[in-house]
Amino acid sequence: MKETDFSNKGKCRSCGKYATRLCDIITGTAKWAGHPPKNEDGKIPPNTPMEWNLTCDKPICEKCSIHLNEYMDICPDCFKEIKLKGGTKL
Secondary structure, three states: OOOOOOOOOOEOOOOOOEOOEEOOOEEEEEEOOOOOOOOOOOOOOOOOOOEEEEEOOOEEOOOOOEEEEOOEEEOHHHHHHHHHOOOOOO
């Protein structure tokens, strides 16, 4: 598995330590405005997504991260928001 480069992400938003993760909570969706980019043949590459998820992406350290599973980490701010909206079964 390829390591994510956090050199431009800076410090954890919660404690200020070096961030090694980004928050994975989905905050919305995005889609192409017009046509997706075409390759050098002038065709849209196969499997080009027309819509994709946007995530919080706040930099967080391993200690401040809430781990839902081996692939998903949540920042404390998003976790509080989930609990406020009634998401008690995480």
